[in-house]
Amino acid sequence: xxxxxxxxxxxxxxxxxxxxxxxxxxxxxxxxxxxxxxxxxxxxxxxxxxxxxxxxxxxxxxxxxxxxxxxxxxxxxxxxxxxxxxxxxxxxxxxxxxxxxxxxxxxxxxxxxxxxxxxxxxxxxxxxxxxxxx
Ligand code: FES
Numbered sequence: 001x002x003x004x005x006x007x008x009x010x011x012x013x014x015x016x017x018x019x020x021x022x023x024x025x026x027x028x029x030x031x032x033x034x035x036x037x038x039x040x041x042x043x044x045x046x047x048x049x050x051x052x053x054x055x056x057x058x059x060x061x062x063x064x065x066x067x068x069x070x071x072x073x074x075x076x077x078x079x080x081x082x083x084x085x086x087x088x089x090x091x092x093x094x095x096x097x098x099x100x101x102x103x104x105x106x107x108x109x110x111x112x113x114x115x116x117x118x119x120x121x122x123x124x125x126x127x128x129x130x131x132x133x134x
Pocket of ligand 1 (some may be wrong): 034038039
């Protein structure tokens with residue numbers, strides 16, 4: 001029952017995604033794809049000091065990847081860059097309200113990987129192993 005509610009919400013986000021689009025002259029930008037299916041996403045952000053001021057995403061993908069990108073971009077606005085660097089699989093599952101299972105986990109983490117890598121590059125840091133596994 002609960003998972004049906006979450007699934008309905010994900011479909012709603014897929015059909016009416018938040019923060020879809022691009023940002024001219026972003027502070028950070030990263031493209032990533034899922035080699036298993038070819039779906040791709042690019043995340044753009046503007047920072048205000050060490051905080052995300054605006055964030056958008058473009059690309060195409062399945063219900064899980066696109067609805068997660070929608071929810072993630074809503075969530076990270078106003079968050080500190082350091083907080084985003086520390087996000088992982090559990091945070092994504094918490095955001096979408098369900099565990100997509102091993103076969104679809106990469107769908108759910110695609111936007112987080114792109115965002116985190118954009119943040120690491122912006123901060124002139126090495127992308128950590130945890131992020132590369134997303
Ligand atoms: Fe391609 Fe989900 S099936 S990202």
